[in-house]
Amino acid sequence: MRAVWSGFALGVFWLQQQAVLPEAGDWWVLVLTGGAGAGVAVWGLRGWSASGSAPARRHRLTARARRGAGWLALCCAAACIGFGYAALRAQARLAVNLPPGWEGRDIEVTGSIKGLPSRDANGARFLFAVDSNDARLAAFPPVIRLSWIAGDAPPPALEPGERWRLPVRLKRPHGNANFGVRDAEASLLARNVRATGYVSAPQRARRLAGREQGVAVLIDRWRAALRARIDSVLADAPQRGIVIALAIGAQDDISDADWQLLRATGTSHLVAISGLHIGIVAGLTGWLAAALWRRSGWLGRNWPLRLPAQLVGVTAGALFAVLHAALAGFNVPAQRALWMAMLAALAFVGGRQLARSTVFAWALGLVLLVDPWAVVSAGFWLSFCAVGAILYALSGRPRMAVTEQAEAASDQPRRERDDDRQRQGGRRGEQHKAAPPRCLALRGAALRHLRTLCERLRSAAYVQFAVTIALAPLTVYWFSQIPLVGPLANAFAIPWVSVLVTPAVLLGVALPAPLDGFTWHAAHALLEWLMAGLQLLTGPRWAVWWLPQPSxxxxxxxxxxxxxxxxxxxxxxxxxxxxxxxxxxLPGADGAPAVPSGGFRVTALDVGQGTAVLVQTAHHALLFDAGPGPESSHAGERVVVPFLRAHGVTTLDTLIVSHSDSDHSGGVPAVFDAIDVRQMVAALAVDHPLWSVARQHGAQTAPCAAGQRWQWDGVEFAMLWPDPGPLSGKPNEHCCVLSVRTSAAAASGPPTPQSLKPPRPGNEPARFAALLSADLEASAERVLLARDPAALRAQLLIVPHHGSRTSSTEPFLDSIDPSIAVFQVGFGNRFHHPHAGVYARYVARGIELARSDQHGAVRVDVDPRGEGPALTLERYRETQRRYWMDR
Structure with missing residues (x-):
């Protein structure tokens, strides 16, 4: 079964990498390949599974080759089954979708709250199970994700299972799509969320009578009640969010500062109800239940004679694992631990002994059988690879019981010699005859216990070493970092949280009020000591090693x-x-080559309705705006910072903040908190708080003004707008406009491809430029045209003001004459950017267009000295496409 489940998992994983789902011809190929694999497996394994004399009649190498081919074919057949199973599940889930014509329209839905709602200062977010809709759509999404925005009044208390009638505005599932950043649409698909939106008219929302029933709803209500109770006990305590996370698995209340500290020390896995916690606590529960069962004689009962205490302990541990996994919301690590605990318990009850690798393979297969999309989450890989590394590392080491027996056997001759020597010591008195044997026995027992302790510590250290080594590549892939202090931090954090904090939290879950408050306060005090210790480890800059996302x-x-x-x-x-x-x-997760000297790369990120553009030369990096911040979509910390880290950008030479609008400047604080910034150039008022933020982080500051020029790696940078002096008017009127241009020394490059228009004759035809125009409006466009039209000419244009009708005038476009134009707009944004008339101007000029709402992030490489095209355009949703995109 290990080969079967391994092949099944491989097939499921391969399906999640496909750009499209299989069609009719693909299904025939899949069936034929799976059938052929099954036939070869039967042929190859039939002789092996027979009696021992059958292989003896063949040549040994031939028999081994036949068995190897059989196992490989069996794995291939299982992979085909896994691929087909995941494809069928995906087709069924994608068949239910919100029709495009109903996006952004008012719909009244009736249903119930699903899962745990989360709340913050901006409102509440929750899943809603839809029973009916007034649009009378037959294939309406069964689960939608809604936001109840806090306006004049905060949203009401929402509890799991409550029934509501809500007026909503929805859109199809859509997430920011960027190179090296997690795919939000995959997460929505895994949760079966086929539409997202918000409560459009809170005053018309109505709570209905009655509640949903069922085990899942009962568990969610229990979790919600526990969270409310912890909130009332701990109030505004700094580590309240971690206590809630350890109690019910909800991590929404953990502060950003705590997350940064935990990630920097490699201990973020400890604030989730992971397999480690479930295994330890279930083991303690089983040991306690068995111990109490054995001592039933104190109550005048002989229960162990009727039912073995070992069976009671195993059953109690397995049941507690189910309870604890339910508290965690059945996340992937909890499912893995639950399946392994249940399989081990069933094997013990049935009197069988399963190999640890068999239990591991069954857990892997069952998790993917329930949720084929688990392979796109970091928790799946970190959890299974950690356990797999432990099993693999310990497979070649002697077990503790065998070691102890060997030590006891080796001590036996020594003890017999000591006894003989004592019997021969007749010259000593009776007192001296009796004492030495007792002392020697105590010394021998102490030495044995010391050896056992040392062996256990050595084994624990080796396990920690194995997990650290095994998870390091995955940590680089998912988080672009290796916490160098992680082994030291985990050495005391794991036992501290697992043995002290988690039992205290769970004891509070079991105890009634007000006793639960004492244990939660104790757990919080233990967490404060832990966080203080972790803080000491993060002082040195080398504590975290940032690496680019690997290929x-x-x-x-x-x-x-x-x-x-x-x-x-x-x-x-x-x-x-x-x-x-x-x-x-080495970088290269998305296949992007290194930026050559004399060329540059412009990446327009998909940050929703906002702007964030990274400009890279051979040895320098510039970030033009940082997208929206906490007031909107948190794009600075969700998109910009992960993108920079995934591409190995740990230092920004310059950060340009074009103006004060939040969709351009909101993510700047998150960038400063995570990335070293040497200089900030901005068009901000003198009293704007971002100036003090930059100075606090040691960055040089300067106002943005026309005439500023510098050169990096053969690439010229020039600021074209605003004019020097005090800022006046609204922010859009004085936003920064940056020109990036290859130098005259790069005049030997080949012409651009035929699909892109070459530069105009007579204006340095071998030089290539990009124009970053922020929210420039028509009045400033006219000023720049009158001043120096030649300075505006560029092959790449980041469209001004997201394609608003107040910008992109026809004379301005004619002067720039771009080959590529990039619209940074949000999907279904409320401003209806880009404006239809403005967009038509670009289409009429035959410009190659890219939109972040349709294509995700856009990357343009400018290499005038290379052998290939001087301009190369790449759209994320075309080159990194997956089958769930735009579905």
């Missing part, structure tokens, strides 16, 4: 190195295993 080949090489490093003793050249991790130092 698939670099990740595969690192995985091979992990297997090599953790191989059993005696494996050759284990010291050379770290060499396979060297590719992790």
């Amino acid at each position: 698939a080949w670099a990740l595969a090489a690192a995985a091979l190195g992990v297997l090599w490093c953790l191989a059993p003793r005696g494996w050759p050249l284990r010291w050379a295993a770290p060499l396979t991790w060297l590719p992790l130092l």
Whole structure:
């Protein structure tokens, strides 16, 4: 079954990498391949599964080759089954969608609150299970995600299972799509959320009588009640969010500062109800239940004679694992631990002994059978790879029980010699005859316990080493970092949280009020001490090693190195295993080559309704605006910072804040908190708080003004607007406008491809430029045209003001004459950007267009000296497409 479940998991994973779902011809290929694999598996494994004399009649190498082919074919057949199963599940889920014509229209839906709602200063967010809709749409999404925005009045208290009639405005599932950043649409699909939106008219919302019933609703109500009780007990305590996370698995209340500290020390896994917590607490529960069962004689009962205490302990541990996983909301690590605990319990009850690898394979298959989209989450990989690394690392080491028996056997001859010596010591008195044997026995017992303790500590250290080594490549892939202090931090954080904090939190869950408050306060005090200790470890800058997101080949090489490093003793050249991790130092997760000298790269990020553009030369990086902040979509910390880290940008030479509008400047504080910024140039009022934020982080500051020029790696940068002096008028009238241009020394490059218009004759035809225009409006466009039309000419234009009708005048476009124009707009934005008339101007000029709402992030490489095209355009949703996009 290990080969079957492994192949099944491989097939499920492969389906999630496809750009389209299989069609009729693909299904026939899949069926034929799976059938052929099954036939070869039967042929190859039939002789192996027979009696031992059958293989003896064949040549040994032939028999081994046949068995190997059989196992490989079985794995291939299982992969086909997994691929087909995941495809069928995906087709069924994608068949239900909000019709495009109903996006942004008022619909009244009736249904119930699903899961735990989350609240913050901006309002409440929750899942809503729809029973009916007044649009009378037959294939209406069964689950939608809604926001209840806090306006004049905060949203009402929302509880799981409550029935409501809500007026809503919806849109199809859509998430920001950026190179190296997590795909939000995949997460929505995994949760079966086929529409998102908000409560459009809160005054017309009505709570209906009655509540939904069922086990799931009962569990959610229990979790909501526990969260409310912890909120009332701990109030505004700093670590209240971590206590809630350890109690019910909800992480919404953990502060950003705590998240940064936990990630920097590699201990963020401890604030979730993970498999480690479930395993430890379930083990303690089973041990306690068995101990009490054995002592039933104190009550005048002989229960162990009727039912073995071991069976009671295993059953109690398994039941508690179910309860604890339910508290966690059945996340992927909890499911993995639950399935492993249940399989081990069933094997014990049935009198069978399963190999640990078999239990692991069954848990892997069952998790993917329930949720085929688990493979797109970081929790799946971190959880299963951690357990797999432990099992693999310990497979070549002697078990503790065997070690203790061997030590006891080796001590037996020594003890017999000591007894003989004592019997021969007749010259000593009776007192001296009796004392030495007792002292020697105590010394021997102490030495044995000391050896056992040392062996256990050595085994625990080796397990920690194995997990750290195994998860390092995955940590780089998912989070672009390796916490170098992680092993030291986890050495005391894991036992501290698992043995002290988590039992205290769960004891509060079990105790009635007001006793629960004492245990939660104790858990909070323990967490404060833990966070203070972790804070001490994050002082040095080398505590976290930031690396670019690796490519698939670099990740595969690192995985091979992990297997090599953790191989059993005696494996050759284990010291050379770290060499396979060297590719992790190289960028290339999205296939982008390095920026050549004399050229530059412009990446317009998909931050929704806002602007964030990264300009890179061979050795420098400039960020033009940082997208919306906490007042909107948190794009600064959700998109901009992860993108920079994934591409190895740990230092920004310059951060330009074009103006004060929040969709351009809101994400700037998040960038300063995560990235080293050497200089900030901005068109902001002198009293704007971002100036003080920049100075606090040690960045040089300067106002944005026309005439500023500098050169990096053969690329010229020039500020065209606003004019020097005090800012006046509304922010759009004095926003920064930046021109990026290759130098005259790059005049030997080849012409641009035929699909892109070449520069106009007579204006340095071999020089290429990009114009970043922020929210420039028509009045400023006319001033720039009158001043120097040639300075505006560019092959790449970041469209001014998101395509608003107040910008992109026809003379302005004629003067720029762009080959590529990029619209940074939000999907279904309320401003209806880009304006239809403005968009038509770009279409009429034959300009190559890209829109962040349709294409995601857009990357343009300018390389006038290369052998290929001088301009290369890449749209994320075309090159990194998955089958769920735009569905």
